Amino acid sequence: MHQAVISGTGLYTPPHSISNEELVACFNAYVATFNAAHAAAIDSGSIAALTPSSAAFIEKASGIKSRFVVDKSGVLDVDRMVPHIAERSDEEPSILAEIAVAAARQALERAGRGPQDVDMVIVACSNLQRPYPAIAIEVQQLLGIEGYGYDMNVACSSATFGIQSAAAAVQSGQARAVLVISPEITSGQLNWRDRDSHFIFGDAATAILVERADLASSTHRFAIVASRLKTQFSNSIRNNFGFLNRADESGIGKPDKLFRQQGRRVFKEVCPMAADMIRSTVTEAGLEVAQMARFWLHQANLSMNLLITRTLLGRDAEPGEAPVILDTYANTSSAGSIIAFHQHQDDLKAGEHGVICSFGAGYSIGCVIVKKI
Ligand code: COA
Numbered sequence: 001m002h003q004a005v006i007s008g009t010g011l012y013t014p015p016h017s018i019s020n021e022e023l024v025a026c027f028n029a030y031v032a033t034f035n036a037a038h039a040a041a042i043d044s045g046s047i048a049a050l051t052p053s054s055a056a057f058i059e060k061a062s063g064i065k066s067r068f069v070v071d072k073s074g075v076l077d078v079d080r081m082v083p084h085i086a087e088r089s090d091e092e093p094s095i096l097a098e099i100a101v102a103a104a105r106q107a108l109e110r111a112g113r114g115p116q117d118v119d120m121v122i123v124a125c126s127n128l129q130r131p132y133p134a135i136a137i138e139v140q141q142l143l144g145i146e147g148y149g150y151d152m153n154v155a156c157s158s159a160t161f162g163i164q165s166a167a168a169a170v171q172s173g174q175a176r177a178v179l180v181i182s183p184e185i186t187s188g189q190l191n192w193r194d195r196d197s198h199f200i201f202g203d204a205a206t207a208i209l210v211e212r213a214d215l216a217s218s219t220h221r222f223a224i225v226a227s228r229l230k231t232q233f234s235n236s237i238r239n240n241f242g243f244l245n246r247a248d249e250s251g252i253g254k255p256d257k258l259f260r261q262q263g264r265r266v267f268k269e270v271c272p273m274a275a276d277m278i279r280s281t282v283t284e285a286g287l288e289v290a291q292m293a294r295f296w297l298h299q300a301n302l303s304m305n306l307l308i309t310r311t312l313l314g315r316d317a318e319p320g321e322a323p324v325i326l327d328t329y330a331n332t333s334s335a336g337s338i339i340a341f342h343q344h345q346d347d348l349k350a351g352e353h354g355v356i357c358s359f360g361a362g363y364s365i366g367c368v369i370v371k372k373i
Contacts (some may be wrong), residue, residue, distance in 0.1 A: 003213035004170040006222040006370060007014040007165075008111025009342040012102040012183070012205040017328070020055035020065055020199060027198055028052040029078045033178065035238065051195060063302025067202030067330035069187045070095065081192040085185070096129040097138040100183040103207035104143060105178065111209045111218045118173035118209070121149035124162030126191055126333040126361070128153060131243065139181060146232065155237070156298055156360025157229070158182055158334035159293035163356070163368050164227045166210035177211040182334040189239060191258040200300075201259070203328035206338035220345070222370035225353065226285035230277055230365045236269065237261040237361035261288075261361075271304055274359045275311040283368040289354060292369075294344065294354035299326035299336030310334045320344070336359065348372040 011268035031050040041047045059065055069075055074084035085095060093101070101121060108114060121143075123136035128151055136149030154161040159182045166178035186201035213223065231277070240260045241257040274297075282289050289312050297305045302324060323344035325336070332339060348354065349372060356368040 001171050002173060004167040004210055004224045005213045005216050006224065007211040007218045008107040008209040008220055009217040010103040010106025010207040011339055011342045012099045014068040014070045014203045016069050016111045017066050018069055018072055018075065020058045022076060023199060024055045025051045026076045026078055028192060030081065053195050063326055064199055064330045065327045066358055069203050070185055075187060075192055080279060083187045093142055094111055094138060096135050096183045096185060097142060099205040100181045101142050103183050103205040104139065104179050106361055107207035107209045110220050113177060113209060115144040118145045118177045118179055119147035120169055121145060121177040122162045122178060122180045123151045124158035124165060124180055124334060125184050126153060126155045126158060127184055127186055154364045155362055156333045157358040157364035157366040159338050160358045160366025160368050161229055162231055163208060163210060167224045167227060170210055170212050176215055177209055179209055181207045182338060184333045184335045186333050189259050191255055197259060197261065200227055200331050202332050204329055204332040204335045204339060206335040206342060208338060221373040223373055225369040225371050226281055227368040228277060228281040231362045234363045236265045269305055270359050270363060271307050274365055277365045277367045278355055278357050281369060284321055285369055291353050291354050293348060293352040295322040296337050296341040296354060296356045296359045297322055298358040298360065299340060300331045302326060
């Protein structure tokens, strides 16, 4: 068995940011227009009036202040509230592959590696643009990588599940190095007209290079010490979009074909599961929670992360101990914990441990313990 290390990470951040205030101004303009257009029906009680959103609520309930998106104009157009993303010809790179490649190039550069050093590409994300050909194979071709690639979807936990698959391929000798890429254009699956969730998501892409330890030479190396995955079926976070939708026209365009969740329930059920997973993964690796210098947690909700670290540590996390990126990125699904890892790893000293933990729809939880080399 070979030892697997993470030798480089990369991040693509879209060029446009939307503040809570901008988002709420658009949402509330939609509410006012809807209520005026349906005034008679609202007065007669046959439909309910819509209620405005609030920037103060969003920040207090989630910790989110703004989010990046690949297109801002469509999202903030009150008559549309959907990003403008033009269809491309089959001869052009798809947008998901394009942002995946941007993140992957950065990961390769930080690892001091080129496409010739990589044998496998996993595109692991919640929001795949099409069923086939796999985005991973397109990325492989765009980067000029030999070998093979495949897509996988384990919702917000896709990146950690991808890291475990990549580590297994490296450990068994099937691959010298594997790119695990998580491109998330969540703005396409978000119901920007749903008050309960319109503020939750943002777009980004991350990449991680998992490499054989004896071949890796970058200064950004982290040994993969242990990893554990868990899934448990739940309907609390669900999206019914799929190719069978066309087989029943009555459901096309209905809100269940976009992201929806029971936020309170998710909060209550997932926090203890994530804390348990981290504790048991750390313990089974022969370590203690107190030895973890950093917690790179999934970035959905600040209170969730504060509760998970408080449960684990028996005290509030120190500033920087559990880095927060959701304030400016919002929930970028599978990319979130990897953005935190990418942006908050360089100060760790050799020998220090940290834990990457993702959690989300499924439910799915992935936990990876790393040690700075
Ligand atoms: N603006 C203003 N008020 C709002 C609002 C908005 N956009 N959305 C909801 N509210 C109101 C509700 O009407 C409710 O009012 P009431 O108490 O008078 O009935 C109140 O705020 C609380 O609503 P609730 O939905 O219970 O909010 P919450 O505190 O649970 O926060 C989430 C909502 C989504 C931020 C939170 O549940 C969450 O983050 N859960 C984790 C789930 C998650 O992020 N999953 C992603 C995948 S892991």
